[in-house]
Every structure is written in structure tokens, then in C-alpha cells.
């Protein structure tokens with residue numbers, strides 16, 4: 111039976127998903143073995159129960175936290191995709207500063223065409239947390255694919271192994287590739 115695969119991005123730049131798209135025609139091998147039931151490029155419905163979840167980005171807001179807890183609950187295998195998911199990386203740079211100071215510099219003090227210099231306050235905006243967290247500080251992560259962005263070959267390797275009921279071994283894959 112085909113597996114169910116979903117991808118999502120939390121606090122990320124979408125670069126990891128661009129790298130996923132860089133597996134190019136190998137996506138046909140993936141869809142032979144899996145139905146892609148959710149993906150940010152395709153739709154916005156709630157994250158459904160899946161065999162494999164690829165999660166890009168870190169936890170930057172209350173909404174991300176709730177979403178990640180939900181994803182963990184409905185996913186058999188959760189993969190942290192890229193350095194923001196694994197270590198917080200670029201998105202975690204603000205952890206060295208106070209959140210209010212970062213927002214102030216971005217929206218009020220920054221040179222901009224926006225003459226108002228106001229902090230956006232629409233209720234639909236994400237409620238940023240004081241500190242950005244990598245995934246494993248919130249939930250159990252089964253596999254991590256490092257890189258900013260992670261290489262397409264590595265993403266495909268991990269997916270192909272899992273979809274064929276094998277356990278990915280990134281160290282072995284690295285040695286085969288680079289010696």
C-alpha cells in the first residue's frame with residue numbers, strides 16, 4: 111500500500127522546500143510509493159495523519175508550537191528538514207536579543223517606504239514567542255536532514271529509504287558520496 115507523505119514549513123524561508131523540488135524527476139519515484147497528502151505549495155488544509163512528515167523551519171510563534179504538536183501526534187515519522195528545523199539556525203539569530211527590540215528595529219526604526227513606522231498588530235498575524243526553538247526542543251524528531259538548504263540528493267535518499275521500509279543512514283550515504 112502507498113504511504114502518506116506530507117510537508118510543511120514553520121519558521122523558515124521556504125529554501126528547504128525549494129531543495130525538495132530540486133529532486134526534479136525523482137519526484138516520480140516518490141509518488142510511485144507515496145501520496146503527497148499535504149504540502150504548502152499545494153493546499154492549506156489541516157495536517158492529516160501521515161506516515162512521513164517533512165518539517166521545514168523552527169518554532170517561532172504560538173501557532174507554530176500548536177501546529178508542531180499536532181503534526182507529531184498524527185505522524186508516524188517526523189523529519190526535521192534543514193538547519194532551521196534542526197538548530198533554529200537563521201531564524202534563531204534573534205534569540206540573542208529581546209523580541210521587542212528586534213520588532214522595533216524591523217518595523218519602527220528601519221528605513222522604509224512605510225512612513226508610519228508602526229508595529230503591525232493585525233490579529234491574523236503570528237504571535238511570536240520570546241525565543242525561537244528547533245523542533246527537537248518541542249517534540250521527538252525521528253530523523254534530521256541538516257543543511258541550509260539541505261541537499262536535494264540527501265532529501266531524496268532519506269525519502270527513498272523510508273518509502274522502501276529501510277532505515278536511512280546519512281553517515282553511510284555521505285561516505286559513499288564523498289569518501
Ligand code: SF4
Pocket residue numbers: 121122123124125126166167191192193194195199200201257258259260
Ligand atoms: S535551513 Fe536555510 S533554506 Fe531552510 S528554511 Fe532555514 S534558512 Fe531557509
